[in-house]
Amino acid sequence: MNNQTGSLNNGNIIEISQLNKWYGDFHALKNINLNVKEGEIIVVCGPSGSGKSTLIRCINFLEKFQEGQILVGGTELTDDAQKIRKIRSEVSMVFQHFNLFPHLTIIDNLTLAPIWVHNETKQEAREKALSLLDRVGIKDQAEKYPNQLSGGQQQRVAIARSLCTSPKIMLFDEPTSALDPEMISEVLDVMVELANEGITMICVTHEMGFAKKVAQRIIFMDEGQVVEENDPENFFNNAESDRLKLFLSQILTH
Amino acid sequence: MPINEIQTTRIPPKSQIGTLVWLKENLFSTWTNSALTAISLYLLYICLPPLLNWLLISANFSFGTVNIFGFSIQFSEEMATNSNCGRSAACWPFIYEKFDMFIYGFYPREEIWRPNTVFAITALLFISVKLIKNLKHKNKILLSFIVLYPVISYFLLLGGLGILPVVETYKLGGLMLTLIIASFGIIISFPLGILLALGRQSELSTVRFFSVIYIEFIRAVPLITILFMASNVLPLFFDAGISMDKLVRALIAITLFQAAYMAEVVRGGLQAIPKGQYEAADAIGLSYFQKNILIVLPQALKISIPNIVGSSISLFKDTTLVLIIGLMDFLAVVTGAAADKEWLGRHLEGYVFVAMVLWVMLYTMSRYSKKLELRFNTENTN
Numbered sequence: 001m002n003n004q005t006g007s008l009n010n011g012n013i014i015e016i017s018q019l020n021k022w023y024g025d026f027h028a029l030k031n032i033n034l035n036v037k038e039g040e041i042i043v044v045c046g047p048s049g050s051g052k053s054t055l056i057r058c059i060n061f062l063e064k065f066q067e068g069q070i071l072v073g074g075t076e077l078t079d080d081a082q083k084i085r086k087i088r089s090e091v092s093m094v095f096q097h098f099n100l101f102p103h104l105t106i107i108d109n110l111t112l113a114p115i116w117v118h119n120e121t122k123q124e125a126r127e128k129a130l131s132l133l134d135r136v137g138i139k140d141q142a143e144k145y146p147n148q149l150s151g152g153q154q155q156r157v158a159i160a161r162s163l164c165t166s167p168k169i170m171l172f173d174e175p176t177s178a179l180d181p182e183m184i185s186e187v188l189d190v191m192v193e194l195a196n197e198g199i200t201m202i203c204v205t206h207e208m209g210f211a212k213k214v215a216q217r218i219i220f221m222d223e224g225q226v227v228e229e230n231d232p233e234n235f236f237n238n239a240e241s242d243r244l245k246l247f248l249s250q251i252l253t254h
Numbered sequence: 255m256p257i258n259e260i261q262t263t264r265i266p267p268k269s270q271i272g273t274l275v276w277l278k279e280n281l282f283s284t285w286t287n288s289a290l291t292a293i294s295l296y297l298l299y300i301c302l303p304p305l306l307n308w309l310l311i312s313a314n315f316s317f318g319t320v321n322i323f324g325f326s327i328q329f330s331e332e333m334a335t336n337s338n339c340g341r342s343a344a345c346w347p348f349i350y351e352k353f354d355m356f357i358y359g360f361y362p363r364e365e366i367w368r369p370n371t372v373f374a375i376t377a378l379l380f381i382s383v384k385l386i387k388n389l390k391h392k393n394k395i396l397l398s399f400i401v402l403y404p405v406i407s408y409f410l411l412l413g414g415l416g417i418l419p420v421v422e423t424y425k426l427g428g429l430m431l432t433l434i435i436a437s438f439g440i441i442i443s444f445p446l447g448i449l450l451a452l453g454r455q456s457e458l459s460t461v462r463f464f465s466v467i468y469i470e471f472i473r474a475v476p477l478i479t480i481l482f483m484a485s486n487v488l489p490l491f492f493d494a495g496i497s498m499d500k501l502v503r504a505l506i507a508i509t510l511f512q513a514a515y516m517a518e519v520v521r522g523g524l525q526a527i528p529k530g531q532y533e534a535a536d537a538i539g540l541s542y543f544q545k546n547i548l549i550v551l552p553q554a555l556k557i558s559i560p561n562i563v564g565s566s567i568s569l570f571k572d573t574t575l576v577l578i579i580g581l582m583d584f585l586a587v588v589t590g591a592a593a594d595k596e597w598l599g600r601h602l603e604g605y606v607f608v609a610m611v612l613w614v615m616l617y618t619m620s621r622y623s624k625k626l627e628l629r630f631n632t633e634n635t636n
Contacts, residue, residue, distance in 0.1 A: 060536075060537055062533050062536060062537060081541075081542075085539050085541065088536065088537060088538070088539040089538075089539040091537075092537070092538070093534075093537040095530060095533065095534065095537075097530050099528075099530035099531060099533060099534035100534075101531065101534070101535075101549055101553075102553065103552050103553050103556065103630075112538065112540075112548065113538035113539060113540070116540060116544050116548065117538065117539040117540060117544075161538070162537075162538075165538065165539070
């Protein structure tokens with residue numbers, strides 16, 4: 001339990017052991033054990049309220065947990081503000097509701113963390129931000145404000161923003177759930193492209209097509225526990241537990 | 255013709271715009287509305303004529319010969335005096351005669367150029383803020399203004415250093431004093447209020463505890479009590495030898511009072527910021543101060559502008575309470591001016607004049623806040 005070395009264990013960039021979390025009396029996460037290899041792409045799915053968002057929000061300490069241990073890049077997550085900031089500067093998150101900063105232009109949204117957290121010059125940050133915006137296909141919107149963009153565009157900006165700091169790990173918290181149907185694919189396309197570049201990704205999503213296409217491992221959670229985990233092939237075709245079978249039948253009938 | 259052809263935009267039909275339609279929609283839309291309109295018109299009919307009569311029609315405007323920017327304008331042969339002015343309508347020459355007192359209080363007449371310079375610098379400041387908007391070093395220039403302005407104003411108003419004759423603070427008065435107290439209170443309480451508001455939301459329980467105690471204590475006590483405390487009780491705690499200037503005590507009392515209210519106004523703004531903004535700021539690795547200064551406060555303050563201005567306006571009005579601790583502010587000088595044996599009993603003119611000046615200033619403030627709101631509104635700018 002006191003594994004606090006700075007180096008990676010067996011290439012695991014994230015190691016979660018015996019993680020337990022309560023909201024008041026509600027036991028939200030129960031004995032979670034999860035190791036993520038560097039460059040691995042993991043999809044977490046499950047019914048709503050199953051704790052999947054809570055789990056990935058524990059990884060960058062947006063949620064505090066009461067028991068267990070999380071190592072990110074060999075650093076243990078504790079209350080230490082310094083360590084948390086270090087981990088957060090290497091772990092990026094994309095939110096369900098984008099959470100862009102509405103008082104800043106798109107380009108300022110992107111350059112904020114590079115300038116203030118990573119001490120880059122304005123010029124460097126701006127150039128990188130523009131090239132990232134170009135990659136997600138909205139370079140021409142750089143000087144606009146978030147609310148002038150469509151949902152799909154905003155989420156692509158949010159992805160570009162989280163890439164701006166060259167993170168080692170990307171966390172996606174239901175990135176397409178708040179989008180209108182016709183905008184989902186533009187965001188997923190960007191995510192697929194990212195997945196092909198070898199960045200470590202953990203995605204909470206209901207997009208099973210995306211999971212089939214890029215995931216190396218799919219984790220099914222229910223009632224705060226990891227019920228099943230498998231590679232996509234076996235996950236969809238050889239589900240073991242009844243709960244997963246039920247979930248798959250509900251989600252794949254459409 | 256295809257049914258889905260895109261139509262061009264047309265102007266609305268005539269029956270929906272124009273004065274008559276406006277009247278009908280806004281004043282006579284329902285029976286109750288019509289009745290209220292009629293009652294209002296009747297009240298105006300009763301009140302307005304005598305008011306206009308007192309203010310303008312029968313009022314005395316015999317200013318004698320007035321010199322405005324080098325031009326002599328003759329209003330009348332002689333200037334009116336208290337006795338030949340009459341009591342049935344306003345006697346405006348009183349205001350003209352006592353104008354310096356209304357504006358500067360008992361400030362030495364030969365030194366009046368000093369407060370005038372401060373007024374001029376203030377006006378210049380407002381203009382230059384607009385002009386330097388596009389300059390490269392605007393932040394440095396602004397910062398030096400902010401540091402230099404109070405120092406220069408202080409030196410000009412009160413003198414010292416052997417260069418300018420010293421003017422004691424009790425000689426400050428009138429509109430000048432009101433403006434000094436109000437702007438000092440508003441400007442200094444603003445950062446204090448922000449700190450208190452953040453303190454109240456802090457995760458550190460000691461900080462939160464003291465912020466809550468301070469805010470709730472101050473808000474539960476009327477300003478007049480705090481002024482009395484500052485003026486009468488505070489000196490009891492000091493040795494007899496140490497005396498603190500009366501004006502300084504009033505300034506401290508008003509600032510501490512306003513800080514508590516400002517804190518609550520800012521807190522309202524802070525609470526309106528969605529949790530997602532805090533999370534996004536945390537997730538990209540910003541520190542506590544970066545998060546608040548770069549993300550949370552700009553948005554929270556923007557939402558709070560109307561309330562900040564509202565609170566500032568009410569402080570502006572509350573500063574008139576300093577007359578009870580013996581400071582001769584804009585309202586208090588009316589009593590002083592009307593106590594002059596040459597102009598005995600002209601309070602009413604004085605109060606009407608003070609009310610009109612205050613109204614113009616405060617209304618300008620509230621209009622300005624509307625403009626600020628629009629300028630900072632980056633949302634819904636489709």
